[in-house]
Amino acid sequence: MFILSDVYRMLVGIGDRVLSPSMKKVVKWEHPAGPKYVHFWSPVMKSSLVLAGLGDLMRPADKLSLNQSISLAATGLIWSRYCMVIIPKNYFLGLVNFALGLTGLQQLLRIAHYHYTHPDEKSKN
Template identity: 90%
Template sequence: MFILSDVYRLLIGIGDRVLSTSMKKIVKWDHPAGPKYVHFWSPVMKSSLVMAGIGDLMRPAEKLSLNQSISLAATGLIWSRYCMVIIPKNYFLGLVNFALGLTGLQQLIRIAHYHHTHPKELTKN
């Protein structure tokens, strides 16, 4: 259970020793939204939802979930606004949330286009 926190502490310790002062400024090492804090790792993990949404672009539109696409679009767009209000402003998280909202909107457009072009298949179900 604590293996991941030990690995995290080890990597941060290595980064503290290896990175020069100028490099720490470039990567915002000690910034509240930098890699030493949760404000950095949250968008890194949330970007997996964006990647899954991009992967869904290969799926046929009839197999996409309308509810899932609505929730991804809504949460992505709502939270992208919230990221610009909180302190510290987390532009990385805002960008990931905005991309999530766009991915959800793209899926909604694909679903709507499919329903518009295939009305006969909808009445069968």
């Protein structure tokens, strides 16, 4: 774990030296939700969950996990509200969480539609 901290410090040091003062303002380098802090990297990493949910659109509805879809929808919607309360306000994280909630809700609707239109499949399981 310490290796990752060292790599992070090295990359931030390079960014401090390479970026010009005007470029630092454009990319909001020193902002609490800028790329120098976890408030930026959290939504970047969390967006992979949204992409995975969008990838599940190709999966048949009978293969989707109900529990996973519920948890993604709930956490996405709960955390999208929380992102507007914390300081610094992180609109990027709020947007990613909202998209995660919508993706989870869409998968839940697909599961519900499948069980509604295929009641005989439900009784076999």
